[in-house]
Structures are given as structure tokens and as C-alpha cells.
Amino acid sequence: MRVALFIPCYVNQFYPQVAVASLELLEKLGCEVVYPLEQTCCGQPMANSGYQHLSKDCETLFQENFDQYEYIVCPSGSCTLHIKDHVELKGKIMELSEFLVDVLKVEKLNVSFPHKVGLHQSCHGQRGLKISSMSELMSPSFSKPEHLLNMVSGLSLIELEKKDECCGFGGTFCVSEEAISAKMGKDRVKDHLDHEAEFITGNDMSCLMHLEGILRRKGSSVKVKHIAEILNAS
């Protein structure tokens, strides 16, 4: 299967290893992966700040880069949701873990990650793309990322007190509402640390970047890892 890879701008610049892991993982699972070199950003940072009218150029650029592909895969729930809501495409954009579960129908992975891992549900992936059930809704529980992580040998997922509370990143919210953003992040980190996580994983590097910033400021040895890095482990 031929898929186009969309890498969020900040992942491209700060977390290239996440993009490499996504690329390699998709290839391992039999996909032919195309990476359009002229790609930049989904436009969400502007739109969420109230400047949706300024994200038009970004959206047009996105269309130019990606409109010819049947499947566009992106290792971020948030950017995927934004494109889904705002850019008209002939093909379909999917977040990495939902693509793995729903399209590739992955049932087995030959990887090992012998660690205690906490899963951070990013809100846009969970509540927006519905890749996991939500604690507010009275509906059957499921989680596509958990389903995948459970295929990793040696990995044990920890329980959390608040399994789907927002981390407080929120785009420009993280600086415009610094006090609340940092407090929310500290509380998320505490929940993971209280339950002895060695790693915090998730589908959105933006949330993880925020949590990582707090962990490093604390001097904690706990690391963040994008789900693609774990699923692409050896």
C-alpha cells in the first residue's frame, strides 16, 4: 500500500527521530511511504488562536502536497484532526495508530520494550478522532493505541488516576495561560510518576514535549517516547 507521510512542523524540527520511527514502522508493515518534501504545517497554531483566515495558505500548500494520495498518515492526532476539519482532500488523512489498527489491521508486532509505560491520551486524538473511548461518555471502552501497545512484548501499561485528562499544552495556551498550562502538566506528570511509569508515551509529540519539559525541569529520569518509537523498537 502506498501512503504519504505528513510530519508536523515541530516534529520535523525538534523530534526527527519520531518521524524516522513512523517512516520505518510503516515500511516494516509493508507500506510504500512517500514523503513530500515541500510540506510544512497543518495551520492549526494560527487557527486555534483565532486566525483561521491566516491558515488558508498553509491549507492550500497542504492540498498541493497531499491531494494525490489515497492515504495520508500522520503521527499526531491533533494535526490530523485539524486537517480533517479544515482541508478538503480527495484521499483520507489518518493518525498513525488508527491507520495501523483500522486500515493495516495490525494484530502482531515483533518488538520488545520491557518497561512500565504510561499512556497519555491526547485530547484531539481521543475526543476529536475518537481513537479511544472517553471517560465522560457512557459507552463501551476501547483504545487503539492501547491495543497496539499491548502487542509489544515486555511492555506493561500502568493504570492512571485520571486516564484522559488534558495535559495543558493547548497550542498557544501553553504560553498565554502559562500558570494553568504548567500546573496541568505538573499534575499529569505526577499521576504517571505516582504509578511508577518509566516512560510516558502518546500519539502527540506536542503533549509529550510539554510533559518532557516539566520532567526535565524536575530532574526526573522518566522519559517521553512517541508511540511510533515504541512500536518501532527492536
Next chain:
Amino acid sequence: MMTHSQAADVFNKDEPRVDWHNATLWNVRKKRDKAAVQIPEWEKLRAIASQIKAHSLSNLSSYLENFEKKASENGVTVHWAKNGEEHNRIVLEIIQKAGLNKNSQGKIPMVKSKSMLTEECHLNSHLENNYVDVIDTDLGERIIQLRKEPPSHIVAPAIHLMKEEVGETFHEHLGVPNIETIPEKLVEIARHHLREKFLAAEVALTGVNFAVAETGEFVVCTNEGNADMGANLAKVHIASMGLEKIIPKRKHLGVFLRLLARSATGQPLTIYTSHFKKPRQGQQMHIVIVDNGRSRQLGRPDFRNSLKCIRCGACMNTCPVYRRSGGHSYHSTVGGPIGSILAPNLDMKKNADLPFASTLCGSCSNVCPVKIDIHDQLYKWRQELVKSGYTPKVKSLSMQMMRFTLSHPGVFNFAGKMGKGVLKNAPFLINNFLNPWYKQREMPEVPQDSFTEWYIKNRTKE
């Protein structure tokens, strides 16, 4: 006036208190979950409630007229108020014309049960300036009335206060000799204090939770029975009602009452669900139907759904921002997520910060018993506020720069190559000069190569 983020910053200076506030509200959310999960058709119930409200809003004028007709037939006097000022004037006129007795201070004694609408209209100060002695009888409301504070939560107005602070308030204002901290004792003190007020009251004011167009009756939900106590003792009963409170038929109460208390506090029903239909012999009963911006909101296609709100407060209890910033940080009668989509309709300039006081996580929309798309409306208000020019100029400038960088691959890749340069232009660091990110967080480490550079080096030369 402080903006939401400034007020939140102050609130967060006392971290243990933030933790306490967060835990208190989260506890209410957990109670809501426990109650909701016991109703197998919970999600269906939400959908039906949402549809009934959508229908009611689309036929608002005819249902309101029908309600007025039925209520009048029942012997109730119906008044219409365009805004808060008119509402306050009408209420005062009703009181002044009723020939009521004055107390020893020459004031007409009035008891009031909880009504967010009268808070919105600032009724209390208007009446107090005109020789009416207004006593809020909901325990939480009474506490904050004594402290001269606005409510911090629409269901639990004094939830920001600890029991010790309530003890201090009663010590200071009610002549309690010691500072009581046992909740049961505090409640007993309040009961004795309020009992005298109920017995002396000449006029009682209540809110309205639901008004039934079919019958002209209205329903008031309380846990303390204070609405009944007031209305059943006083010579005059005034009910203040927002015009969106209308529902078509009595049977629809079966949907809303099952959702309201469960969503609000996790109770199956409020302890008292009181139906008022006609005045008792010798009593006057009035209903004041208030617009105050509601019909303007009804005319905004993106935001009209906000009028479905039944004021359960579930969105506040679940909101991770509200729980950590406190209700007062929203500088509006109704705070939290729902308040942030209602307030800009009342005053765009004053409330321009509120739709930005959210991470758009969407938990509010998920708990909402009438399925208001709260977080989508927050997003839409942001667009509206920017277009109307209510956001700082510096932000617009940085957004323009970002648009330029992010829509030109060459510029984007060049900015990326500049290594540290990109940090300045990174989306999450926009709109700042002092870099608030760094205050409590480390910056991400900048790698040698971007992914695009890695890709060109490793994948394009094969």
C-alpha cells in the same frame, strides 16, 4: 479588571489550595460519572434532551406566548423584560405596589432562592438601594452574600471556600461566638439564622429551571427546600426566568429532570423538585421573562446552541482549567466553559479573553447533558473575536509572521536550519518576548538535523 490568565496566575500562587479546589471539583465529576453509568440509556437521553431544546429554540416565540397565555389563565401575572435593567425595575415595582409591611429598619424583607439570572442582572444591589432587604437563602449563596463575593460556580456558589472560612464568616456576620468548623454545626447555624428570615419575609423570589408551555407551570429545583419555604410563606412570589427555559410539554420534564441532578452532583434528583402553577388564595404570583441578550445569541447560528444550557455545571466540574483557576477568574456571572461561550455575547470587549481560557480538550462537550458543542463554540468565538479586533495587535503581527513562515517551504526549512532561530518562530512559542514556556518547563533540545534534512541525506540519493 484582571484577565483570566492574570487571575489564574494569582490563584496559582497558592498551590495546595489549587490542589484542594481541583480535587473538590473532580470529586463532583466522579459522582456524576457514577450516577450516569447507572442509566443504560444515558447517551440516548442526552441526545433526546438536546433535540427537545433545539426544537424549543426553533419555536421559541410560539411556546413563550403559549406559556404566557396558560400562566395568565392560571392567575399568574407575566412580565417581559428586555434586559437586566428592565427586569430589576419590574421586580422593584411589583414589590412596591404590593402594599407590603416593612421591617424595623423600614425595609421590605425579601427572601431569594438561587437564581443565576438575578446575579446576571445584578438585582440585589438594585433592590438594596431601594429599601428592600434581600436575603439569599441558598446556603452557599448566603455565605457569599455575607462575604460580598460573587458566586464562583453556578450550582455550588461557595465551592471556592473551605469550611474554616465559612466558620469565620458566620463568626463575623452572624454573631457566632467561636469559629465553627464542623459542617453539621455550620448548617445548623445557617438553618436557625435563615428560619427567622423565612418567617419574616413579605416577598419571595425564585429562579426557574423549566417552564412548561403546555400548562403554564414552572419547576424549581433545589436541595435545601429554600425555594418552597420562601414561596409558600410570602405574600408575593416572583419568579425570574430566562426566556430559554421553556420546554413544550410536561412529559419532557421526565427527560430533563433525569439529566439535571445526575449531571450536576450525581444525585438521581434534586431533593426538592417543586412545581408552581398558580398562586394560593390571597397570594400574588409573578413571572418575569428576561431576554438580556438571549435573542441576540439565538440569532448567531454558530452560538445559538449555547441557549440549550440547563445550568448543571458539569462542564465546570470536568474542566481542567476551571478546576485550577477557580470560578472568579472568569470575571463573569457564569464561569467555566459554558460561561466562556455565553459571556462574549453579553460584552465582547470585556470577555474577549474567556474563549482563550481553554485547551479545547473537549471534555465539556462530552459531559454536557444537552450536548452543547462547547469546545467548538470556544474555537468559533476565537475567530469572531479576532475578526472584530478584540485581540492584541502584537499577536496579529506574530500570526502574520507565522503564516509567512509556515506557508513557504523554503522559508520554513531555512528557519529550521537556523537551529535556535526556529525556537523563536516555533508555533508554541509565538506571542511572547519573555518566553513564559521556560518559567516552569525546559525547552526541547534542538537536534542536528530536521527530519526533512535527514530524509534528503538518507532517502533521496538511493
